[in-house]
Amino acid sequence: NDEEQKRMVLCIDRAAPFVVEGGETPLFENGQPSGYVNFGMEFCNNFEQERVRTESFVNLLKELDLFEVREATFTPRNADGSAGAPQKIAEYFAVSEDKLKALPVEKLAELRDNGALGQIYAHLVSLLGWDRLIAMALTRTAQQPVAANA
Structure with a gap:
């Protein structure tokens, strides 16, 4: 800017390297x-x-002070099938549902009318994807071949 x-x-x-004089795509x-x-x-x-x-x-x-710090965790399974120690995967800011519910009705109506409330709910729904994302990452890791020692 x-x-x-x-x-x-x-x-x-x-x-x-892909910017050349007389190339296929003229500027x-x-x-x-x-x-x-x-x-x-x-x-x-x-x-x-x-x-x-x-x-x-x-x-x-x-x-509106709607943010709170959250953690995404993963609990691995031990060889015997029992739950292992939880591991923190990420720390991030997210909208607090409790703080959102505590807003005055007028403020909620304002957020609804300016489109922000829909975006807030879209954000909250997207947070449900953490478990799926972690599971996908673990599946990919498990499918990768182990590097052979030279």
């Missing part, structure tokens, strides 16, 4: 940015707009 002039700047690394056509460059600029603009929206959403959640 060029904050002084309130614009975004698209830069091209001419030293990148300019008739002195104007090509469709490829325009697509890249549109992607960057959309990305920036979503970044700003996300930042605003997170700031709203902070202002």
